[in-house]
Amino acid sequence: MQVVKAINRVLLRRVVCLTDPDAVIWGFSALGFPNCGGAIGGMHIPICAPEHQAFQYINHKGYFSFLLQAVCDHRGQFTDINVGWSGKAHDARVFRNSSVCQRLQAGTFFPDRHIRVGDVDMPVCLVGDAASTLQPWLMKPYMGHLNPSQQAFNARLTQARIVVEGAFRRLKARFRCRLTCLDLAEHNIPPVVAACCVLCNLCE
Numbered sequence: 001m002q003v004v005k006a007i008n009r010v011l012l013r014r015v016v017c018l019t020d021p022d023a024v025i026w027g028f029s030a031l032g033f034p035n036c037g038g039a040i041g042g043m044h045i046p047i048c049a050p051e052h053q054a055f056q057y058i059n060h061k062g063y064f065s066f067l068l069q070a071v072c073d074h075r076g077q078f079t080d081i082n083v084g085w086s087g088k089a090h091d092a093r094v095f096r097n098s099s100v101c102q103r104l105q106a107g108t109f110f111p112d113r114h115i116r117v118g119d120v121d122m123p124v125c126l127v128g129d130a131a132s133t134l135q136p137w138l139m140k141p142y143m144g145h146l147n148p149s150q151q152a153f154n155a156r157l158t159q160a161r162i163v164v165e166g167a168f169r170r171l172k173a174r175f176r177c178r179l180t181c182l183d184l185a186e187h188n189i190p191p192v193v194a195a196c197c198v199l200c201n202l203c204e
Contacts, residue, residue, distance in 0.1 A: 001188060001191070001192075003195075004188075004191050004192050004195045005191060007195040007198050007199070008191055008194050008195055008198065011198050011202075012194060012195075012198055015198050015201045015202060016078045016079065016080065016081055016194075016197055016198060016201060017079060017080075018037070018038070018073070018079040018080070018109070018110075021037055021110060021111050021124070022111075024037055024038065024073040024074055024079075025037055025113075025124060027073065027074025027075065028074045028127075028160050030074070031074060031156075031159050031160050031163075032156040032159050032160065033127060033156050033157060033159070033160035034115060035113070035114075035115045035122055035123070035124050035125065036124070036125055036126070036127055036139075036160055037109075037110045037124040037125065037126065038071040038072060038073060038079055038080075038126045038127075039071070039072050039126065039127050039128075039160055039161045039162075039163050039164040040069070040070070040071045040072075040095070040100075040126045040127070040128045040132070040138075040164065041069075041070060041072075041128070041129065041161070041164035041165060041168065042067055042068065042069045042070075042091045042094065043067075043068045043070070043168045043171075044059050044061070044063075044065035044066070044067055044068075044087050045065055045066045045067070045068055045083070045182060045189065045193055046063055046064065046065050046180065046181045046182065047064050047065055047066055047087075047181055047182045047184075047186075047189060048064065048181045048182070048183050049064050050064070050186055055088075056086045056088050057086045057087050057088060058087060058088055059087030059088060063087075064087060064181070065086075065087030066083060066084065066085065066086065066087060066189050066190065066193065067083070067085045067086070067087055067089060067091070067094055068081065068082075068083045068193055068197075069081070069082040069083070069085075069091070069094050069095060069098060070082075070164060070167065070168070070197070071100060071126060071164075072163050072164040072167045073163075074160075074163060075163070075204065076163045076164070076166045076167040076170065076204065077167070077201050077204050078167065078197045078200065078201055080099075080100045080109075081193075081194060081197050082094065082098045082099070082100065083189075083190045083193045083194055084190040090131075091131050091132075092131060092132070092133050095132070095133070096133075104126070104135070104137045104138070105137075107123075110123070110124035110137070111124065122136075123136055123137050124137070125137045125138060125139050126138050126139070127139050127140075127157050127160045127161045128140050128161065129141070129161065130143060139157060140157075141153075141154045141157055141158070142154055167200075170200060170204075171196060171197065171200050174196075174199070174200055174203060175196045175199075175200075
């Protein structure tokens with residue numbers, strides 16, 4: 001834990017951050033989604049049953065977990081992470097209470113850059129999955145019966161968002177402890193997960 005704390009103290013804010021928004025926006029444009037600054041997703045970290053209020057950590061899949069919310073750039077590097085919520089918490093609730101959501105609402109996470117789409121000024125945005133809450137700065141797929149243009153939009157969004165799923169896969173592959181239950185005290189799990197994200201970015 002001394003090493004974990006040192007990694008987070010020295011490297012977390014330097015390594016897990018959005019250093020070059022222009023390059024990220026260009027990278028997502030190359031993937032087919034213009035004016036996009038990141039892909040957001042969530043991953044459940046399996047844990048052993050906590051000693052107290054264990055039911056609060058049972059996720060929708062039926063096992064105990066902590067939730068990792070992450071924003072990735074076009075290369076699959078983490079630019080923002082939020083870990084510490086119990087697995088029972090809904091992704092939308094975690095996002096609403098995260099610092100990245102507050103910064104997006106305040107307009108301080110991305111540069112103030114808009115493009116014209118029809119008669120709408122579109123700001124730099126994130127791309128999320130169907131569970132996300134639609135916002136001017138958070139795009140999600142169309143649902144229900146779709147026309148061809150909506151299907152095309154969903155395909156582009158999926159192509160852009162898949163980078164965060166790839167980042168989670170590489171995180172699991174590099175740190176095999178993520179595939180089994182983390183046998184740690186509850187207060188030690190978030191810093192360990194954060195340190196893994198830092199080291200994963202360094203590997204990338």
